[in-house]
Amino acid sequence: MNTMIQRILFLIFFFCFFLNFAQVKISGKVTFKNKGVSEINVTLKDTYDGATTDSEGNFSFETSEKGNHTITFVHSKFNEIEKKIFIEDKNILVNAELKEQINEIDAVVVSAGSIEASDKKRATALLTPIDIYTTAGADGQISSALNFLPGVQKVGETEGLFVRGGTGSETKIFMDGSLINNYFSNSVPGIAGRDRFNTSLFKGNIFSSGGYSALYGQALSGALMLESVDLPDQSSYDFGVSPIFLNGGFQKLSESKNYSYGATAGYSMLSLMQEVFNFNTNFIDAPQGFNGDANFRLRTKSGGFLKYYGMFDSNKLGVKTESLEPDYDFALVKLKGKNTYHNLSFKQKFGKYLLNAGASYSYNQSDLNFSTEKNEVESASNQVLNDGNYINFKAVLDRKINKISALRGGFELNNASEKMNFGDINKNFKDLISSAFLETDLGFSNHLSAKIGVRAENSSYLNKTNIAPRFALAYRLAKDWTTSFAYGLFFQNPESKYINSSANLDFQKSQHFIFQVQRSTEGRSLRLEAFYKKYDELIKTQNIIPNADQNQQVQTAFNNNGNGFAKGIELFWRDKKTFENIDYWISYSFLDSKRDFLNYPVSLKPNFAAEHTLSAVAKRFFPEWKTGFNLSYTYAKGRPYYDIITQNNENVIRNEGRLKDYNALNFSINYLPNLGKKDAKAFTIFVLSVSNILGTKNVYGYNFSQNGSRSSAVVPPVNTFVFVGMFISFGVDKTQDAINNNL
Template identity: 25%
Template sequence: MRARWLITLMLTSTLSARGVAAQEAPAAASLEPDFEECTAAAAEGRKDRMEAAAARLEAAASAMEAERPADALVVRARVRSQCLIPFAPYMRKAALLEESNALLEQALQIDPRHLLARFMLGMNHYHSPTFLGRTGAAVQALEQLLADHGDRDHRVVALAYLYLGELYERQGRLSLALQTWRRGAARFPDDPALREKIGKLALEADADSIAPSRPPSAPPEDARYTLAPIVVHGSTYSVDDPRAATRLSQQEVFTLPGGTADIFQTFQTLPGVTRVAGDGGDLYVRGGDPAETPIYVDGARLFHPGRFETLTGSIFGVLDPGAMRAAHFSSGGFSARYGNALSGVVALETDRRPLERRGRANLSIASLGGTLWQPLGDRAGFWATTMLTHTGLLLKTHGRTDEYPEAPTSHQLMVGVAVEPRRGWEISASALSEADETAALVSATGYEGTFTSDAATRLVTTQVRAETPDGRGLVRLTFGASERESRFRFGVLARDREDRALDARLDGELRRERVTFRAGLEGALLDAWTDGIIPASDQLAPGSPAVHLDGETDQAHHVGGYTEVEWRALDRLAIVAGLRADELPGEDRVTFDPRLAAAYKVGDWTFRLGGGLFSQGRWRTRYVLPDGGSPAGVPRRAQHLVAGFQHDGTPALRVEGYVKRYDDYVAEAGNVVTGPPINAGYAAGVDVLVRPQAVGPLHGWLTYSYLKAELELEDGVRVPSHYDVTHSLTAVAKLSVGASELGFTARYATGRPFTPILGSQPLAPGQPPAPIYGPLHSGRHPAYFRLDGRLTQLLPFFGGGVLIAFVEALNLLDRDNVTMYTYDAAYQNRRPVPNFFGDRIFLVGVEARL
């Protein structure tokens, strides 16, 4: 490391600004010998010495966590940066640095003025390579540190002056660098490094007056490769917000074997997400339908997040992970902030204001794209990302062109702009435009033909965010406009639909020493237009009974509000109580949803309990084919009870059990219903996440979900739910050696239920026969298993950039997984329909980051 700034932390404590003068010396005396041991072990290559010291530091962090949670997080961050990173393989260093950054950000959420947390975060960014564009983030962190602590007589403050000046110098802002060093020297007149910088830059300034100006300096040569984190919350409970978190990074999204760099495919590896549709990207959360887990982008609800929609859902998502700053995934018992949702919530946040110019370009066998981040002066900036996908070459090289009369294609554009008129204020806007076309040979319910889908998604959001100077108060105002167009053609089906929505919401948060208050209001106007022909029965062949739609329109609205209080009742106990009230889309009544959660922490272990009521309106946008063998109905209310425990540190472990009850079912509007009506639904299960300790260059994680889901029909009969996938298991393993990484993902799921067809019965002359169904959901699809692999190689690129080359293999074992069963026209012979990745597929690509 160019400047051994971590060693200088021996002069400081792990304590926050509050009470630092009285307490920092004892803390330094007790912890610094172990940090010194890590530094010495790195110099000597003694991993055993480092591991022993790191274990003692982790134990010390656990001991102080109840009384000083922010300090404990900083200790853990230092363990990753100072102890673990020197011994980690190159690719693993990135993940460790992200973990360190995440811990520091959590510490700053608890104490926004934490001196050491702010300094370490700035220095982590300082040492990041040029192509990541983290210089601006480092400047922001150190500027904030000096704004909070610039008048203190503390060694870390002197270092902040020193490194902030170097950052300005890197940006070519020489006068500001000189001014910063002079301010630091005035505050610390005996600091030789600051005096040296002033003298050196003054001489260079004289030389520059007669010579060409020099380019901004690059970051240290040994800068680490990393990617900004995407934070993914599982059941959202942690001791400070009693909501536990599963954390994934952008690097894991981009490099997950079999994830195809897709956010929603990556979500499939999380506990609580059931693999119902095989290779699809739709989220079936804890026994719920995808419509029960809404997707928000910058606070605005997205109608449909997928591309290449088929009769069983979408394959990929419409969002580029390179433009995503954070992704919060709640799988149950979620905050009262979210309404009109029964199973889960995905809240995605796009990038904020770019602080420096950077870009990336990517090319693969199926896509071409790029992203640009560009600052506009000192207080504004914009970003834009685009992606063109054409699967023709991919299908041709894999011999599958006969399955697709026309190769599926899509194009996507996302742009964002942000302005910070003053510190603590931000005004931002983002826009998404996506269109895709699919044409595939499909067989379903006794008919085989070409299914075509043309779809478009558009979304515009505007957000105003204001934060108090001490970081303890926040107000956010969001406006959104969204639109979804879809055209389906298959047999008798010829349906066109347009959905539009305008929504607005206001959220506020106020944090005090032990209590945090949250409240908000939201409203939405929705309308839909539907035209064409839809089947009136299970028959899909041309000439089958049909319902003709003539430009039918429908409108709905949503008005809601919430209040929530988070109370740190004891040092080890946190409680969150909330209440929502809503008039939901399609409903003419007001619902009240109380929610309660608690967390208790003992050392590295956290125990949680939560639950409440959750309501959702009957308004739906997704089309479902008539199916007499599938129970029908839309639930409008769910009761959640969630209990679990979590172990922080290594190994990381989270176990969570849940019980859900659905009721208040109604018929789904806009779809022809032929199946028996549902009266109530039940789901219970256990989700497990394990991140074991890395074994040398080998690391990874494992998730497991057990689910039992049932439906109670109106006649009192109980049958398995559509989504009753009993066991789901995902294992990810990565081997990092130098700048190379080889990874594998194994996915297993027991088969989901289906209703077998026993034969057929004739209908009117000239019409195809109707199926005769067996007992409801008495059959099971075969178990799903898929093994994927990925080889990633990082190569230095000119200008401080990096070239990322990869080869990804999907379905390595060439297993024929089944997505559904279809029949001949007489319903006498059944055959399986394979998943989208039913054959082995190889993807080759390269990405340049500058």
């Protein structure tokens, strides 16, 4: 009996002894900015003891450990905290104040004024090559696809990106950081030139409609930064055929997969389509052109990248219209154009520094011949011959301060040499623009970041220097909501085509104020933006006639007394999630703009600016049919037009009015017949595209006779255009990539 009692007393003693160890309680509260934080893992290091904080940030757990220990506080969005404690027989109270973990994925990004498609986690609206090719009405051109984004005006009579009340020349285009001079093909008045560059050449883009980085300059309105593709996945051969063009090319990847080279060539001719469609434009020489390009890409052993791209194209066309002058029956214009462009870029990391350097060379020749016809006899022939050589060099050194902060700086040289012969005008224009810039990204937290920069430029022609500060701030309002503000000062030389005589000119100047609110979730993006732009020192011109017996006039700059403003609001909504296999976006722009520039006698609404612009794009892909159906629609309020002449050395408005509203509904189909073929080593896509399917008769403007008594409308070359084409790639199957990008 005594033995039994002794055993029971021993067990009770042992149990109490055990409880004594387990009764040490560790508790506390975890806070961030004086507020409790839930879901924080609290652990006694190197043990299984711990707990998770509740909704108020409180935690509590018991341990039998004794002595010196470390307690840890862990959460993916906060920096890990460790605290030393000494465990005795008393309960322990441990509180912790967290610090936010700053990282690239969670950090808010400055996005006011920009739409990026090179880094999906930062994108507000993705326009990848597949997006561009499958947007009905874009004709596979980057510039045309951008017309379906907010801020870009629908201007069909001339090439260029007309952004937020700015002219087409006020938006510059860059490739791998280097300026592209003459991005668009040569053309004649009233017909817009096309993109010279193949959309497939680029893997992404950043389109800034204002407030852009200090790394870029000489653009009063916006910048389009294009990033070329790297090494291909494997070697391939490509062919394209349609009634209007034939092209082919190849890409060869080395066995080591550290370098590649390739080339393409193509020929285009519109004469066959003239036989099928009723063109508004009477092409006496149907548009035709030849183009070719070559590329080389090398990944260095140290992880750097060297890229070369070179291209050449030539084109010609001739247009015949009824003459507005009573002495002649017809007016004719013929064009012969040549262009070459070369781009070399290098990227390499040296320790903590990243070097981006690039150089480009461009040569462009445009030979325009204006003439009139009377009884089928040419007379009064005028020739405008332009030659231009352009060299650009740029170097940027970038150093990361931490995960989301960086400092970068560099310099840029842009040299232009142009010649023009037109009547009594024999121009030899030369200018070297030297630039230096410094910019920093400051990440204060995952909720607050800023970009501060400054750019200085000197023009040898103007013999003047400018300094342009830039500033942007972004703040996360809630989980999916961010807001951004951007301010910038921007300078641009007067366009050389208006410099036909000596004048004391200065830089043109604009100031941008941009406020944005954005909500981005998986598959959906909403963007609201308000902006105000102030223009100063815009050039003023007068019309001059090079020879007394010639009908053609040119505008010549004589001072910088112009000014203006542009203000408005924009909406962009894109949704890939709500409807199965359907991707759609809607954009709306309201623009209020006035300018006193060029030959405007007073401050006027620019003839390229529509007050209201609405675009909608919808894409539906049917995997079982291997087919995608695409629709797009654009509406633009009628733009103003003016007939401005020079009388007694003063500009006066002789005729003015407003164009009819612009409407265009576009439709396209793309068919992928290779879907389902296992181990397929070829990719084929058939495309059918119909632009302005309803045949709306849009008008872009009016031409007037010298005395103002007669006028003619500037209209598209054809109201409705149908494109049919087939594209084949051998050696690589891109089918699944195309499907994934459409779903």
